[in-house]
Every structure is written in structure tokens, then in C-alpha cells.
Amino acid sequence: MSEIKIGISTCLLGERVRFDGGHKRDGFVTGVLGKFVNFVPVCPEVELGLGVPREPIQLVRRDGEVRLVSVNSEKDLTGAMRRYAARRVKQLEDLDLSGYILKSRSPSCGMERVEVHREKGEPPAKSGRGLFAEALLSRCPLLPVEEEGRLEDLKIRENFIERVFAYRRLRDLFSGRWSAGDLARFHSAEKLLLLAHDPAGCQKLGRLAAKVKKIPRADLAARYQETFMAALKIHATRGKHAKVLRHLAGCFRDLLSAKGKKELFVAIGDYRKGLLPLVVPIALIRHYARLFRIVCLQGQSYLEPHPQELMLRNHV
Numbered sequence: 001m002s003e004i005k006i007g008i009s010t011c012l013l014g015e016r017v018r019f020d021g022g023h024k025r026d027g028f029v030t031g032v033l034g035k036f037v038n039f040v041p042v043c044p045e046v047e048l049g050l051g052v053p054r055e056p057i058q059l060v061r062r063d064g065e066v067r068l069v070s071v072n073s074e075k076d077l078t079g080a081m082r083r084y085a086a087r088r089v090k091q092l093e094d095l096d097l098s099g100y101i102l103k104s105r106s107p108s109c110g111m112e113r114v115e116v117h118r119e120k121g122e123p124p125a126k127s128g129r130g131l132f133a134e135a136l137l138s139r140c141p142l143l144p145v146e147e148e149g150r151l152e153d154l155k156i157r158e159n160f161i162e163r164v165f166a167y168r169r170l171r172d173l174f175s176g177r178w179s180a181g182d183l184a185r186f187h188s189a190e191k192l193l194l195l196a197h198d199p200a201g202c203q204k205l206g207r208l209a210a211k212v213k214k215i216p217r218a219d220l221a222a223r224y225q226e227t228f229m230a231a232l233k234i235h236a237t238r239g240k241h242a243k244v245l246r247h248l249a250g251c252f253r254d255l256l257s258a259k260g261k262k263e264l265f266v267a268i269g270d271y272r273k274g275l276l277p278l279v280v281p282i283a284l285i286r287h288y289a290r291l292f293r294i295v296c297l298q299g300q301s302y303l304e305p306h307p308q309e310l311m312l313r314n315h316v
Contacts, residue, residue, distance in 0.1 A: 002172055003038060006164065007092055007136075009103035010043035012148050017043040021053040024103060026148045028157070036307050037164075040095060044108040044132040048077070048084050059107045059116045059128045066116055068107055068131050078131070081108065085135035093140060096171065099164035100136060104149035108132045111147045142229045143167070155235060158312040163232050165306045166193070170228055174221045180212040183224070192302035194231050196244045201231030236316075242272040244302060248285050255292050264288070279313040 010017045014025035029039075046052060057077060060069045067078045092100075103109040107130055114128035129137075137145060144163035151157045173186050187209045194202035208215070208224050215223075245268045249261075256264065267281040282303060289297040297303065306312060 001165070001168055004036065004098045004164065004168055005040055005095060006033075006037045007040045007042055007095075007097050007100040009101065009106070009109045009148075010041040010046070011103055012101060013039060013041055015041065015043075017046050017052055019045070019050075019052075019054050019056045024148070026101075026151075028151060029101060029148065032310060033161070036310065037098070040092065040097065042088065042092070042132075044081065044085065044088070044130075047088065048081060050077075057107050059114055059130075061116050061118050061125075066128060081131045082135065085132045086139075088132070089135045089139045092136070096175070097140075097143060098168040098171070099144040099160070100140075100146075101151070102130070102133050102136075102145065102147050104147035106130050106133075111137070111145065142225060144229075154312075154315040158316050159233075159235050161310060161312055162193075162305045163229065166190070166232055166301065167229065169301070170225055174225060178221075183209050183212055189299045190228075190301050192244050192248070192300055193305055194228070195247075196236040196240050196302065198231035198234045199240070201227055201234070205231070238272055238274065241278060242268055245271070245281050245285070248297070248302075251294050251297060252288050252292065256288065260288075277314050278316050279311075282313060 008029065009024075011022075011024040012026045012029050014023050014030060016023045018024065045054065045057070050057075055073060056071045057068055058071055060067050067076055068081050069076055069078075102111050104111070105114055107114060107128070109132055110128070110130040111133050112129060113126040114130055115124040115126055116128040117124045133145075136143075144160055144167055146156065146160045151160060169186070169190070173182060187205060191202060191206070194205065205224060205227050208220060208227065212220060246265075249264050249268065252261070252264070264281070264284050267276060267284055270276045271278060271281050285297075286303055288294070289303070
């Protein structure tokens with residue numbers, strides 16, 4: 001796998017670029033995730049030339065349109081920010097990022113529920129999106145993007161990191177010359193991971209992979225990538241994980257002793273009931289796959305979709 005680069009709001013790395021000269025250092029980002037990825041920091045407000053410290057800005061609805069406005073001077077920065085964002089996002093797209101972490105509630109970087117102030121003293125509505133985030137999501141719709149606030153939810157965190165590494169594998173496949181065999185091998189390696197998220201999407205991707213000689217290559221690549229990332233965005237559930245785990249357990253049906261089979265299926269059942277984290281049955285399956293040298297399980301992304309050291313499956 002090639003280098004994992006993640007765009008990120010600069011303040012989350014502990015840089016003092018906030019309007020008040022402060023930062024919003026995120027412990028998971030800097031203390032854990034940073035060991036496995038390279039960050040590309042971006043602060044739209046500083047890069048726009050607003051300086052540190054600076055007058056705060058906010059989203060304001062005027063004449064039916066959301067504008068980006070300085071709080072005290074009421075200077076309209078909408079056009080300048082949109083022009084900057086278009087240029088900067090194009091630069092970031094050229095860097096081939098694998099994901100992006102935005103600062104929540106920011107009028108420039110917030111992905112959702114950003115306060116939009118209204119005139120006549122009405123309370124703000126939490127219905128906005130930062131202008132830089134808007135440009136990023138519009139130009140890079142397949143890129144895994146999350147806010148640091150949402151990443152405090154361990155299920156959302158695991159899903160985001162899983163998508164980041166899967167997106168990198170996907171981009172590595174389609175960024176160069178690829179063959180029908182390359183796509184078939186990729187789909188086979190990702191199939192179980194896809195089944196844990198979206199069985200219908202997995203079937204659709206399988207049909208696409210089988211039509212590689214019937215669909216123009218550019219069209220097929222675009223459709224496959226779009227469907228792949230949409231499938232992984234659907235959160236896996238204990239029920240879908242349990243089905244995949246039972247399928248994997250079947251690979252050892254004629255190899256394990258009665259005691260070994262019972263141990264494995266009890267672990268899967270206890271996971272399904274919420275008594276164990278996913279890492280427990282996965283660890284057993286990985287152990288048996290190595291012990292019995294099960295070729296069909298080698299390279300399966302489901303068994304290690306991201307570095308084990310992140311311990312994300314200890315909590316789902």
C-alpha cells in the first residue's frame with residue numbers, strides 16, 4: 001500500500017491558528033493515528049490571510065443566501081473564501097489524499113450543523129456547512145471525510161479509518177494500469193469486508209467486476225469506485241459481522257477438533273450478543289488461518305483492514 005496522507009484542520013494538530021490564538025489539539029489524531037499516516041495541515045482562514053489572532057467569522061443568512069461574514073466589522077468574505085477553497089481543494093486533490101479530518105462547528109471547516117445566524121435577533125440555526133468543507137465535499141465526493149467531534153464515537157471512528165485504508169487500496173488499483181485479473185483479485189480480497197457493510201452493494205460490485213470486458217474501462221472504474229465507497233460508508237453491524245465470521249469459520253470445518261470448533265463458534269456467538277469485542281473472534285480466525293495455512297484467507301482485507309495497533313476493533 002502506498003503512503004496514507006490525510007488532510008486535516010491545522011488546529012487539530014495543536015498549532016495555534018485559531019482566531020483567539022489557541023488550538024484544538026486532538027489526542028487521538030496526534031497521539032495514535034499520526035503514527036500510521038502523514039497529515040497535510042490546512043487552515044483556510046489563515047491561508048486566506050486573516051491572521052492570528054483575528055476577528056471571528058460566522059455564517060449569516062442574508063436575502064435567502066448563506067454568507068461568511070466577520071462578526072464585528074461585518075465584512076463579507078464569502079467570495080474570497082470560495083475562490084480560495086476552489087484553488088486549495090484542487091491542490092489537495094492533486095496530492096491524492098486518502099481522507100480528511102475537519103474541525104467541527106467551524107464556519108470554514110465544519111462538515112455539518114454549523115451555526116447559521118439570522119437577522120432580527122433570531123437564534124442561530126444549526127443547519128450550515130463551512131465554505132471550505134463545502135468545496136472539499138463537492139469536489140472529492142468519494143474521499144472519506146469526518147469531523148474530529150464525530151470521531152469521539154468509536155463506531156464512527158472505526159468506520160472512518162477503515163474507509164481511509166480501503167480508499168487507499170482502491171486508488172492504488174485504479175491509479176495505474178489495471179487488468180481484469182487485477183480487479184478480480186481486488187474484489188476477492190475485499191469481498192468479506194464489503195459483506196460486513198453492505199451485502200447488496202457487494203453483489204453489485206461483483207456483477208460490475210464480471211463485466212470488465214463489456215463496459216468501457218473508465219466508466220467501469222468510476223462506477224466501481226463510487227459503489228465501493230458507498231458500500232463501506234454503511235456501518236457494519238454485529239449481525240452482518242457474525243454472518244461473515246461464521247462463513248470464515250466454515251473454512252476450518254474439517255480441520256478443527258470438536259473442542260476447537262466449539263471455542264470458535266462460542267466466540268462468534270458471544271460477539272453477536274455483545275459480550276465480546278470483534279477482535280476476539282477475528283484473532284482466533286487469524287490464528288487458525290496461519291496454523292492451517294488457509295490460502296483462500298491470505299490477503300483478506302476483512303481480517304486486517306487497518307493496523308492492529310490502532311485497536312479499533314477492541315471497541316466494536
